[in-house]
Amino acid sequence: MPAPHGFEHLVRGDEIVILHHGVRAATLRGAKAADFLARIDTEDPQLLMARLTGNYRRGNERAARRHPRNQS
Template sequence: MGNIDKRKRLDENPFSYEITKDGSVFIEFHGKRVKILKGKEAEKFLERIEEAEDEKEEQLILAKITGNFKRGNERRK
């Protein structure tokens, strides 16, 4: 995994997630919601997160599941 995060961006833990009562998962990037998972997709995600060995691997899973949503022109507050 050392070659995947060359710029060490995942060390900052930019991603987080929240599980709702109905089993949906909200994924956030720096506090902004970027993806919602429901049903089988949410179940599969939670299984992968449980199997993660450490926090950095969790961040990598979150980054991969959100896909290519950042283009570089977003403003940070």
């Protein structure tokens, strides 16, 4: 599975805007924004932003598509 890419973040006052390929994916405020800023230096920033936005592939999408209960 490839590593997440295409994420960037902007700090605007007391909120953080996370962009994915230039499109707003999430806005963090308050405690979540503070937690994000504390974690961004110690963790992989791309992976952290992918998880926070919910844009994180789990690797099972292709297998689930072929499962018998998902066949129409």
